[in-house]
Amino acid sequence: MIDVYFWPTPNCYKVTLFLEEAGIPYRIIAVDIGQGAQFRSEFSAISPNSRIPAIVDHLEEDVTAIPIFESGAILVYLAEKIGRFLPEETSERTVVMQWLFWQVGGLGPMAGQAHHFRHYAPELIPYAVDRYTTEVTRLYGVLDRRLDGRGFLADGYSIADMAVFPWVNRYAKQGQDLARFPNVARWFRSISERPATNSAYRTGPVDPRSSVIAVV
Structure with missing residues (x-):
């Protein structure tokens, strides 16, 4: 257990x-x-x-x-x-690890700051909102290019996709429009439709600040 x-x-x-x-x-x-x-x-x-x-x-x-x-x-x-x-073969494992660390070191922290300054900061700070929203937009562009012609970030569904999806699930809070990123939107929709994804989002306590899955 x-x-x-x-x-x-x-x-x-x-x-x-x-x-x-x-x-x-x-x-x-x-x-x-x-x-x-x-x-x-x-x-x-x-x-x-x-x-x-x-x-x-x-x-x-x-x-x-x-x-x-x-x-x-x-x-x-x-x-x-x-x-x-997480593949055992070195080259494909490396691909997964790169995108996992991309999320941990880039998308997550930047999107988290966008969440904070757009919705939770005690006062509006336009510079901070613009800085973090713009950087998240850039990162969505990186993700969109990676997913061009691909179903997942690596060769098959992996921990990289599992790491990225929950952050993209809050795209609206980050000031993002998935219509601008068609490859991300397609990938997001496919993961949203997985039974395990829906089970995961029905698990645990509810926070009124938390967003539900928004299937585009």
Whole structure:
């Protein structure tokens, strides 16, 4: 059994997307970030950076429980654990890892800042809104070019797609119009229609600030 420390944010949905696709049993443990639960000592013992998501894998064959924090590291761990969604062959594995790190280091942080300054900042700061919205637009262009003639970011559905999808799912909050990115829109629609995707988005607590899947 895997415990998933979760609140309905894009990074947390990466984990439930994987677990639903893989059919791995898991238990949701809510971490209400609006109430500061991520800073409690019992959670920071699992996630030293006090950020969600985190998991604890209770190994059946061992009494040891493995805690893991950082969404990218969680996806790699899970993929290696079951031997799916991350190719073994070096060149294709490298492709997946590149796009995973592109999301972790680029799309996620920039889209997160766009969310904040467009919707949650206590006052409107036009420079910040323009800076982050423009950068997210550029990153969607990168994604659109990668998906030209491709069904997925790599050769088959992978943890790279699972990492990117939850952030693109909030495109409207980032000031983006998917009509400008037809390859992204096609890819987004195909993942939205996967049964595991819908199961993942029906899982866990509801945050009124969280968006549902918007199939374009």
